[in-house]
Amino acid sequence: MSTRAALSRRRFLQLGLTASGALLVGFGKSAFARTTTQIELIGEDLVKLTGYVMIERDNGIVIGAPGCEVGQGVFTALPMLIAEELDVDWSRVRVIQLPYDEATDIKPADDVMHGNFNGISEGWKLMREAGATARWLLLQAAANAWATPVTNLHTEAGHVVHADGRKLSYGALARMAAALSLPTDPVALKDPRDFQLIGKPTRTADARAIATGQVRYGIDEYMSQVLVAVMLRCPHPGGSLESLDDKEARAIKGVVDVIRIEGPQPGEASAGILAAGVAVVAENTWAAIQGRRALKATWKPGPWQEESSSRLTASANALLDAAKDGIVLRKDGDFAGSRKRARLTLNARYELPFLAHATMEPPNALIDLRNDGALLVASVQDAPAAARMINALSGLALETIELRLPRGGGSFGRRLHNDFVAEAVLIAKLAGKPVKLMWMREDDLAHDLYRPFGMHELSATLDRRNRVAGWSHHCAATPLEWRTPVKQDASTASGCVETDGFPAGLVDNLDRIFHPLDSGMPRGAWRGQQHTFSAFAEQCFVDEIAAQTRRDAVDLRLEMLGASREIPYRGTGGPVFDSGRLANALKKCAELIRWKEKRSNGHGVGIACNFSFGAHVAHAFEVSMEDERLRIHRAVCVADVGRAVNPLGVEAQLMGATIDGISTALRLQVTVRGGQVQQKDFSDYPLLAMADAPDKIEVHIIESSLDPIDAYEVAIPSVAPALANAIYAATTVRIRKLPLLPELMRML
Amino acid sequence: MKNAESPPPAETGKRPAGGEDPASAFQVNGEAFFHSGDPAMPLLWYLRDVLRLTGTKYGCDTGNCGTCTVLIDGKARRACQVPMADLSGHAITTIEGLESNRLHPVQQAWIEQDVAQCGYCQSGQIMTVVDLLARKRRPGKDDIAAIANLCRCGTYPRIRSAIERALVLTRDSNK
Numbered sequence: 001m002s003t004r005a006a007l008s009r010r011r012f013l014q015l016g017l018t019a020s021g022a023l024l025v026g027f028g029k030s031a032f033a034r035t036t037t038q039i040e041l042i043g044e045d046l047v048k049l050t051g052y053v054m055i056e057r058d059n060g061i062v063i064g065a066p067g068c069e070v071g072q073g074v075f076t077a078l079p080m081l082i083a084e085e086l087d088v089d090w091s092r093v094r095v096i097q098l099p100y101d102e103a104t105d106i107k108p109a110d111d112v113m114h115g116n117f118n119g120i121s122e123g124w125k126l127m128r129e130a131g132a133t134a135r136w137l138l139l140q141a142a143a144n145a146w147a148t149p150v151t152n153l154h155t156e157a158g159h160v161v162h163a164d165g166r167k168l169s170y171g172a173l174a175r176m177a178a179a180l181s182l183p184t185d186p187v188a189l190k191d192p193r194d195f196q197l198i199g200k201p202t203r204t205a206d207a208r209a210i211a212t213g214q215v216r217y218g219i220d221e222y223m224s225q226v227l228v229a230v231m232l233r234c235p236h237p238g239g240s241l242e243s244l245d246d247k248e249a250r251a252i253k254g255v256v257d258v259i260r261i262e263g264p265q266p267g268e269a270s271a272g273i274l275a276a277g278v279a280v281v282a283e284n285t286w287a288a289i290q291g292r293r294a295l296k297a298t299w300k301p302g303p304w305q306e307e308s309s310s311r312l313t314a315s316a317n318a319l320l321d322a323a324k325d326g327i328v329l330r331k332d333g334d335f336a337g338s339r340k341r342a343r344l345t346l347n348a349r350y351e352l353p354f355l356a357h358a359t360m361e362p363p364n365a366l367i368d369l370r371n372d373g374a375l376l377v378a379s380v381q382d383a384p385a386a387a388r389m390i391n392a393l394s395g396l397a398l399e400t401i402e403l404r405l406p407r408g409g410g411s412f413g414r415r416l417h418n419d420f421v422a423e424a425v426l427i428a429k430l431a432g433k434p435v436k437l438m439w440m441r442e443d444d445l446a447h448d449l450y451r452p453f454g455m456h457e458l459s460a461t462l463d464r465r466n467r468v469a470g471w472s473h474h475c476a477a478t479p480l481e482w483r484t485p486v487k488q489d490a491s492t493a494s495g496c497v498e499t500d501g502f503p504a505g506l507v508d509n510l511d512r513i514f515h516p517l518d519s520g521m522p523r524g525a526w527r528g529q530q531h532t533f534s535a536f537a538e539q540c541f542v543d544e545i546a547a548q549t550r551r552d553a554v555d556l557r558l559e560m561l562g563a564s565r566e567i568p569y570r571g572t573g574g575p576v577f578d579s580g581r582l583a584n585a586l587k588k589c590a591e592l593i594r595w596k597e598k599r600s601n602g603h604g605v606g607i608a609c610n611f612s613f614g615a616h617v618a619h620a621f622e623v624s625m626e627d628e629r630l631r632i633h634r635a636v637c638v639a640d641v642g643r644a645v646n647p648l649g650v651e652a653q654l655m656g657a658t659i660d661g662i663s664t665a666l667r668l669q670v671t672v673r674g675g676q677v678q679q680k681d682f683s684d685y686p687l688l689a690m691a692d693a694p695d696k697i698e699v700h701i702i703e704s705s706l707d708p709i710d711a712y713e714v715a716i717p718s719v720a721p722a723l724a725n726a727i728y729a730a731t732t733v734r735i736r737k738l739p740l741l742p743e744l745m746r747m748l
Numbered sequence: 749m750k751n752a753e754s755p756p757p758a759e760t761g762k763r764p765a766g767g768e769d770p771a772s773a774f775q776v777n778g779e780a781f782f783h784s785g786d787p788a789m790p791l792l793w794y795l796r797d798v799l800r801l802t803g804t805k806y807g808c809d810t811g812n813c814g815t816c817t818v819l820i821d822g823k824a825r826r827a828c829q830v831p832m833a834d835l836s837g838h839a840i841t842t843i844e845g846l847e848s849n850r851l852h853p854v855q856q857a858w859i860e861q862d863v864a865q866c867g868y869c870q871s872g873q874i875m876t877v878v879d880l881l882a883r884k885r886r887p888g889k890d891d892i893a894a895i896a897n898l899c900r901c902g903t904y905p906r907i908r909s910a911i912e913r914a915l916v917l918t919r920d921s922n923k
Contacts, residue, residue: 071901203860211874215867285797286789289809360866360899361866362806410866411866652865652903655906656902683812690893693904
């Protein structure tokens with residue numbers, strides 16, 4: 001272990017003994033400032049603690065899950081890492097969700113690049129170290145009790161076992177263990193060959209509570225004295241309230257107050273609230289909903305009232321047609337030169353729409369602002385930012401702000417944004433009462449932070465032997481930053497195009513250039529992020545090159561990937577991308593879909609592969625058209641995500657992401673007209689239902705002993721291109737615009 | 749007696765106070781209730797805000813998503829689409845009232861097949877399948893395709909396998 005890792009481990013591990021005699025091993029920024037007696041855990045007061053292991057006297061094991069579970073499986077997988085090193089029987093483990101508060105922020109700013117503790121990549125070492133340290137203490141305690149060297153002892157399912165056969169339960173040792181000092185040297189972690197739990201398919205820790213309706217999501221939080229708020233928001237980006245008649249709303253029984261919320265100022269950073277609005281505060285949800293319906297508001301349109309989807313498309317096309325003054329993200333070799341020498345140059349332009357997150361549980365936040373502190377109950381994935389936002393808007397000190405992070409009904413990037421927390425704080429301040437802000441479905445679809453709109457122009461130069469000698473990728477897209485002037489540097493492209501995405505490092509002459517496109521639409525992170533755009537354009541284009549040059553599309557990809565090697569990669573999941581691992585995933589996927597098999601039944605097969613966040617993934621689909629309906633006969637997903645900590649969870653993520661990818665690629669788009677979002681309900685935003693989902697997603701997880709990668713986002717990007725390629729194979733219709741189905745119907 | 753306009757804490761006074769017209773009573777998970785509040789209020793908000801039966805989820809206001817699915821007289825219905833005025837004489841079952849002290853075979857199957865990801869839509873999915881399996885001993889392809897409850901996490905393949913498993917569990921328990 002490196003010195004730095006050792007230091008950070010010591011900084012974060014803390015040790016304590018509860019009043020009931022339980023041993024705690026936790027982590028906290030202020031570990032050294034705390035004495036063991038400061039950690040108190042009495043009876044039901046479990047949620048007061050940060051990341052920890054708790055061992056009860058009767059040998060019950062409680063493991064705290066950090067972060068926020070939104071369906072990505074961390075509530076199960078992170079505690080599994082602790083349980084593995086602690087050496088306890090998983091069936092005896094009770095997992096609880098940890099709250100977040102600034103005083104016990106478990107992540108050092110210098111250790112982790114981004115905002116919050118959400119994934120297995122981040123937890124892989126830290127969680128195992130916590131478990132191993134707890135086990136070390138229990139071993140020491142037993143060694144002292146028996147006056148024998150630790151080398152005579154081993155652990156087994158929650159017990160320390162002496163070589164002579166004597167046994168003591170962790171519960172019996174907990175009190176003694178808590179009196180010991182933390183180890184001065186790093187505790188050795190298990191040899192992966194000895195893993196008993198890691199790698200074993202394990203069901204969701206709270207599956208029973210979910211199936212019986214007992215799990216409490218943020219929306220399920222009810223507290224006495226808490227009022228319900230529902231907001232009417234300005235439909236025009238940057239617009240403001242012109243007039244309001246709230247007489248009828250106030251007359252509705254149960255409505256307590258009507259509160260105006262000032263909109264963000266032009267140029268204001270995009271982290272806070274999204275729009276001006278009027279909040280109806282009521283004693284219950286139905287009164288608040290009715291109150292909102294009764295509001296008579298007129299709005300002053302902002303600067304974006306002329307914006308529309310067709311105008312955006314036209315602007316993007318104009319930028320790409322001019323093909324100048326772009327921001328150079330990457331330039332290798334000499335693309336222009338390769339064009340002069342080329343036997344053939346191919347071009348294609350791909351378009352991707354705005355997308356909404358449409359989490360099944362719409363955003364909500366319960367906030368109680370007191371004079372001496374605040375409590376937030378909300379599923380937020382960037383808890384430190386939420387705490388800072390409450391601090392900035394309320395003036396309350398960070399250490400007095402408590403955040404509880406209930407299970408969230410989906411995120412897909414939505415809960416990385418804290419705009420709804422900001423709204424709740426502003427309403428609660430003006431209402432002078434604790435408030436639960438509810439977003440209704442129409443709010444969610446019409447006021448989201450949308451996945452950016454983008455247009456991608458790809459060009460490839462082919463030499464005499466049809467090898468790809470040059471590749472250029474111009475992307476015109478609405479950057480992630482909005483409301484502020486567009487930055488004219490490479491950072492503005494993040495979230496829109498992957499600078500080192502395929503085939504960077506594989507083709508000698510490569511241009512990747514970004515053209516920022518202005519828009520009033522709020523934008524934000526969306527599952528898979530920039531990879532969803534890059535992979536669609538790149539992996540469709542490879543297919544087009546193969547078709548134009550009469551090459552096999554898998555062979556061409558393998559030729560471009562070349563020899564198995566590590567290629568420098570600056571994006572998340574770097575510092576290298578392994579062309580061999582991607583080739584392996586692609587080959588396995590081709591084998592499973594029976595790529596080489598001749599199909600004479602009108603079925604077409606399409607394939608695509610992509611590297612994102614450290615994972616190497618490939619998708620293939622077999623489709624046909626039946627009575628003008630697209631049918632997906634087979635869907636294959638192959639993924640190398642390193643070691644699968646919980647293969648059952650990884651399979652769920654890959655399967656779910658594949659279906660999410662199909663749903664999105666086939667039908668979903670957010671459109672703008674007169675500066676306003678057109679979608680307000682699931683009837684306008686038709687998520688895939690059972691009837692159109694493939695019966696089965698054939699998932700293959702590549703065996704690996706390399707460090708695990710979170711599987712939540714990585715299996716989205718290659719879905720849309722593999723589907724578009726399959727549609728081409730079945731119909732010879734090449735679709736370059738998402739969503740696929742409306743285009744397919746138009747072109748058939 | 750419950751009053752929607754001023755929800756009392758969930759733990760108090762669930763039973764009728766007496767004096768109400770018995771014909772206007774309805775049952776929720778086997779208990780009788782009267783509603784004196786807004787007759788237009790959807791059942792969804794009564795279950796959640798008044799009875800604090802939060803297993804029934806809000807997902808939309810149009811009946812499109814199915815997260816609020818409950819059983820009314822054994823049939824799957826969208827609670828967001830049923831006004832309180834329509835409930836007199838009817839029996840409502842929510843996910844909390846599906847079984848007491850043990851798991852319904854559909855719940856058991858959901859756990860065994862590890863269906864849930866975010867889990868938010870699953871109460872509604874389970875209630876829909878409970879209704880389906882009560883109607884059809886051997887549901888066909890079309891019956892399963894007709895399940896219109898949305899799942900943003902994409903758990904459909906595991907829902908299919910959980911339905912298969914629930915059929916086996918149901919047959920076993922009937923033996």
